[in-house]
Amino acid sequence: MTAPSFRNWQSVQDEVLRRIHAREWKPGDLIPNEADLAIEFGCARTTVNRALRSLAQNGLLDRKRRAGTRVAAQPVAKATLDIAIIRNDITDRGQKYGYQLLQSRTIVPPPAISGAMKTGAGQPLLHVMALHLADDAPYALENRWINTAVVPQALDVKFDTSSPNEWLLQNVPYTNGEIAFSAKMASRDEADVLACLSQSALFKMDRLTWDNGQSVTKVQILFAPGYQMRTEL
Amino acid sequence: MTAPSFRNWQSVQDEVLRRIHAREWKPGDLIPNEADLAIEFGCARTTVNRALRSLAQNGLLDRKRRAGTRVAAQPVAKATLDIAIIRNDITDRGQKYGYQLLQSRTIVPPPAISGAMKTGAGQPLLHVMALHLADDAPYALENRWINTAVVPQALDVKFDTSSPNEWLLQNVPYTNGEIAFSAKMASRDEADVLACLSQSALFKMDRLTWDNGQSVTKVQILFAPGYQMRTEL
DNA sequence: CAGTGGTCTAGACCACAGG
DNA sequence: CTGTGGTCTAGACCACTGG
Structure with missing residues (x-):
């Protein structure tokens, strides 16, 4: 089985979601750093960064400098309400x-x-x-x-x-x-x-x-x- | 008066906000494209993109390919609720x-x-x-x-x-x-x-x-x- | 101190949609 | 067809913070 390649940040995001979902990465777990993931996914670190940043914004990941990226132990659902006229x-x-x-x-x-x-x-x-x-x-x-x-x-x-x-x-x-x-x-x-x-x-x-x-x-x-x-x- | 330089996407965002706020760019107006803004601000287009993308996400700008970026005519306030345990x-x-x-x-x-x-x-x-x-x-x-x-x-x-x-x-x-x-x-x-x-x-x-x-x-x-x-x- | 994420750059190609 | 935003890349430096 050949490693699939991830060519854009959304597919990287999907793969990360899949791993969280499948409990390959469990709540609280430290996941590999951006550079390693970039190598594994065969894309630039910027692309991995974009994917992880987006997931962090949605509350699924906790990111800290030096400490790395962890799967959120207590996911906080972010609901965005559009308050229109x-x-x-x-x-x-x-x-x-x-x-x-x-x-x-x-x-x-x-x-x-x-x-x-x-x-x-x-x-x-x-x-x-x-x-x-x-x-x-x-x-x-x-x-x-x-x-x-x-x-x-x-x-x-x-x-x-x-x-x-x-x-x-x-x-x-x-x-x-x-x-x-x-x-x-x-x-x-x-x-x-x-x-x-x-x-x-x-x-x-x-x-x-x-x-x-x-x-x-x-x-x-x-x-x-x-x-x-x-x-x- | 020397042109201030904008070294990061947040300062670019602030400047765009200021212009919207000061009505230099009015609701519905088409604003300059990313490349031009990058030149004006003295930074890379990527940086301008990041700033504008963020503002669009907040509902203050409407962006379309080919059609360009406009100040939202009818701003939709986006309220993000954190639904915790x-x-x-x-x-x-x-x-x-x-x-x-x-x-x-x-x-x-x-x-x-x-x-x-x-x-x-x-x-x-x-x-x-x-x-x-x-x-x-x-x-x-x-x-x-x-x-x-x-x-x-x-x-x-x-x-x-x-x-x-x-x-x-x-x-x-x-x-x-x-x-x-x-x-x-x-x-x-x-x-x-x-x-x-x-x-x-x-x-x-x-x-x-x-x-x-x-x-x-x-x-x-x-x-x-x-x-x-x-x-x- | 050193490893991590955060960001910037310059350049490139692509996808979409207006004319 | 062409101009616009959307994105990727490779490399670089910075800022924060844990050990």
Whole structure:
């Protein structure tokens, strides 16, 4: 049996996966270094590096300088969620997108908001509430605070035909952010807007984005009952 | 002003980010090709490639052969969730991990399960229910089906001291999987086990993993009220 | 200190898709 | 057909870190 040759990084990756899978390399095991693998696979070290780096990014390998590469003892599944603009979420599924502005005003936020956004306690922010609809049915309720000290252009935008979700993502860059998902029981008002029963279990997404240390916007999006966020592993 | 030199792919990435950020390159714009950027930045094309490839992976650029590289018009935020073993989730936060097996038996599953797992309608599966605790408080309820036709070793494991969550992740590889997050109102039984009020809003994770086209396991994990899944952007 | 992964380089060929 | 990104190569130096 002749040794198969591995001509590209994906086939190298496949072979490494096969060995992990077949338990030739067991969790916790140290695997050969890049140079040796390159010789064995008959390719350049760069190619092996690319394959192993990719696997490490997926959590299947642990790599450390000098210490070498090990098969992850406790694999951590990395699930990548694509958080798209809500309009696209809906139209991509072939549904009709609808939008309704519920409220838009500049007010002094409650302490919880100004605290999280690190804005001054008395500093007013733009507060927008809007409803997204799919095929005329309530889909998600957007409850957003915008730091107009950082994004003054937002004051000139009427969010009556397109949502702040859309406008901000397309027009305001950010350097980093935090996102959290949780479940929340619908309050009476929320149930009313989302046309569901009070006390329904709702899927909630909280996002806070920053631009070079200054908060840009903080948003809570409440999805109507039945919403699922899915992805592949 | 002398042109700064970019000696590594991260600094190239930073510069590209800066240009996008400063709107020198606007959403939808075609940016210069790799070769030109390499000349401008005074580095090898490989280095530019690495930087742009990374940005494309993060959803900030759209790249196509022949068509070139464009700034994403509708940026899609990619949030990477690390789905760790529940025990580690808890101990990493400095809490005490506890575990309790509620039930373990081999039975014929309801059609919804055998359908999703693509097992024969009458084929029995191993069904395990277990509770994870953090500092002695209920944390998550694991409701799992295991395809013993694919993982016969599971029959020899007593899940009385460590969970199937842990055992499977450490011992059974998979090739791919699906994962979904949603919200669910607690049934009376679930509320009982999780020591919360009936009708509480619970965060739910459903995972189904496959190994070369055969289902390995299907699990539903219900988290006690207050649970948040967080990540950075 | 020395072995490992991390990266850069210059050049090359290839695959794809727009015109 | 041709320009673009995608990738491979061989060699080199560097940065980190375990022993």
